[in-house]
Amino acid sequence: MQLKRVVVTGLGALTPIGNNIQEYWDGLVNGVSGAAPITYFDATKFKTRFACELKNFNVTDFIDRKEARKMDRFTQYAMVASDEAIADSGLNANDSDPDRIGVIWGAGIGGLETFQNEVLNFAAGDGSPRFNPFFIPKMIADIAPGQISIKHNFRGPNFATVSACASSSNSIIDSLNYIRLGMADAIVTGGSEAAVTIAGMGGFNAMHALSTRNDDPKTASRPFDKDREGFVLGEGAGALVLEEYDHAVARGAKIYAEVIGGGLSSDAYHITAPHPEGLGAKxxxxxxxxxxxxxxSDVDAINMHGTSTPLGDIAESKAIKEVFGEHAYKINLNSTKSMTGHLLGAAGAIEAISSILSMEHGMIPPTINHFTDDEGIDNKLNFTFNKAQKRDVKIALSNTFGFGGHNACVAFKKLD
Structure with a gap:
């Protein structure tokens, strides 16, 4: 059968460096670091006392207070970002067939804060099981797409993807395939995460996964730098409206880019460490x-997974050299996690958005915080260090890899 073409017609972002698409893009091209001391709880006794939290964000500016209390922060973030993307696209259930508009959303963890607080409250009590009636519907990872569909009356495919840090890239690829196969006209997709919590920080610290550069948080996320020593935890959401090309054209929608493909693989190696030779990434x-x-040779730019971990950055760099050969040196590579931190299940979505905006603006955001070359990484590759670079981007890839060995890669093309 002839696969249908799929395009992006709406974007929304809620990130540590900007609370909407324009603010996010401005933060990216200006090399802004979102890392700062944690404000959500007393982190004095934690190994890592900083993160990339949202700034100047008040959920009641977007969602009624009573309704917001029924949602974990990861769902609140999903609602805000998806509302922006849907408004941007002009997609409306009244003007299209709501049965053919879906929501596929990624979250690596889901309602971690809700789970944490309910268990802590129980432990502090007298043993009576007095749990909030919204405990389960606030916590489950699939509630975000459910809430989005309820608000907008989108009655098409609706589910969550969970593949750790690859979750929202998986959601984009699933959405691409559903539309390609004619099973939907449009899908709201992306991901959200809100793991800057006592449990989240404590858990990642116990794994020795996080940077502990407490004396200088803003430079703690330093992908490909010799002195990198872990990722910086971030939070937020990214949303995209994917739409069948003819459907988008028929309603006069703005088209940002075409989604031309997606790849999946597994490292089949270790529960947290990447394959040392980058086999899964390759x-x-x-x-x-x-x-x-x-x-x-068609690829102009790659938004790398680039988490700032000692093993991961080397493995991914090796994989790129193997796949692209001499052309690898002509590609603009970058890691926006140097600015946003690692948004876990939302990472793929906000990084896909960065790739799309690079096409629109002809600009590659930098990989900030590079001070010292690592002899284990080929620094003849163009990692777009420290300053944004102008580049006409016709085709871009976005890589995301997750604990468990999950790998996802999405390809975008600038429309002629």
């Missing part, structure tokens, strides 16, 4: 190129 990019029907 395979996922090869699979994406094949699925998109393009050559390695």
């Amino acid at each position: 395979n996922v990019m090869i699979n994406c190129l094949k699925n998109a029907g393009i050559e390695a």
Whole structure:
């Protein structure tokens, strides 16, 4: 069968460096770091006392206080970002068939704060099971797409993808395939995460996954730098409206880019560490190129997973050299996690948005906080260090990899 073309017609973002698309893009191109001391709880006794929290964000500016109390922060973030994307696209259930508009959303953890607080409250009590009646519906990862669909009356495919840090890239790829196969006209997709909590910080610290650069949080996320020593935890949401090309054209929608392919793979190696030779990362990019029907030499830019971990950055860099060969040196590579921190299940969505905006504006956001070359990484590659670079981007890839060995890669193309 002839696969349908899929395009992006709406974008929404809620990030540590900007609370909407314009603010997010401004933060990216200006190399703004979102890292700062934690304000949500007393982190004095924690190994890591900073994170990339949202700034100047008040949920009641967007959601009624009574309704907001029924949602975990990850769902609140999903609602705000998806509302922006839906408004941007002009998609409306009254003007289209609501049965053919879906919501597929990613979250690596879901309602962690809700789970944490309910258990702590129980432990502090007399043993009586006095749990909030909204405990379960606030906590479950699939509640975000459910809430989005209820608000907008979108009655098409509706579910959550959970693949750790690859979750929202998986949601984008699933959405691409549902529309390609004619099973939906449009899908609101992306991801959200709100893991800057006692449990989140404590858990990642116990794994030795986080940077502990408490004396200088703003430079703590330093992908590909010799002195990197862990990622910085971030929070927020990214949303995209994916739509069948003819459906978008028929209603006069603005088209940001075409989604031309997606690749998936597994490291099948370790529960948290990447394959040391980047085998899964290599395979996922090869699979994406094949699925998109393009050559390695067609790629202009790659938003790398680039978490600022000692092992991950090396493995991904090796994989890019293997896949792209000499062309790798002509590609603009970058890691926006140097600015936003790592948004876990929302990372793929906000990084896909960065790739799309790079096409629109002809600009590659920088990888900030690079001070010292790592001899284990080929620094002849263009990692777009410290300053944004002008570049006409026709095809871009976005990589996201997750604990468990989950790998996802999405390909976008600028429309002629």
